[in-house]
Amino acid sequence: MKKQTTFSGIILVGLGVYFLANQLHLPPLRLFQDWPALLIIFGIALIAQAYSAREYQHIFPGIVLFGFGLHFLLASLFQRWPNHVGVFFLIIAIAFFFSSRKTKNGLGQSIFFLALAFILLFSERFSHLFHIVETSISSVWKFWPLALIIVGIYILLIKRK
Structure with a gap:
């Protein structure tokens, strides 16, 4: 990362909100009181860094961290949220897809993981x-x-x- 101002700024703001939420226990900040919030914060920071500094190699890990954090957060909030291994493959497929749009590499992996995710998610039905x-x-x-x-x-x- 050549120019880290976006990444550092988002990390500092995100960690500040995370620790403030843990100290104040305010209902609107309840979403930031658990470990999935850390994954979301670092994922957003990597995605913002990728697009602001045109360092597109950070898109894939950013989307994976953000997606996994969002998945764990939603799985803890909603009982009907699908908590299945296929969701992880779907997140990886989305990460490969967005990464391939900028790096022109990884579309085949995206299609493979998308097919695997659908097979795992819908095979029981x-x-x-x-x-x-x-x-x-x-x-x-x-x-x-x-x-x-x-x-x-x-x-x-x-x-x-």
């Missing part, structure tokens, strides 16, 4: 429609993480050359 297929491939489905491992090894070792 449609399982009754695919009972025959589900029973026939249930033993194979246990090993789907191996596909992730194989693709990761391919990217790390083979695609580099």
Whole structure:
């Protein structure tokens, strides 16, 4: 980070609000009294730094931190908020998408994580429609993480050359 004024300013303001909320216990500041607020603060700071200083490599971690913090905050506030691993993949897909718009890299990863998120989020709802297929491939489905491992090894070792 070459020019850190935006990042530093947002961090200082955010931490000030966080600690003030913890000391005063005011109802409007209740959202800032837990650890997800810290993730949101650092995520906003990274996103603002990325766009203000044109350091677009900070978009991805900023959106991931902001998204995870927002997810944990909403999951603690609303019982009906989906607290599922698919939400994390959806946040990562969104981060890759916004990052790819500025860096021109990562759109494929965005589509992959988006597809994975939808499969994980909605597979239980449609399982009754695919009972025959589900029973026939249930033993194979246990090993789907191996596909992730194989693709990761391919990217790390083979695609580099």
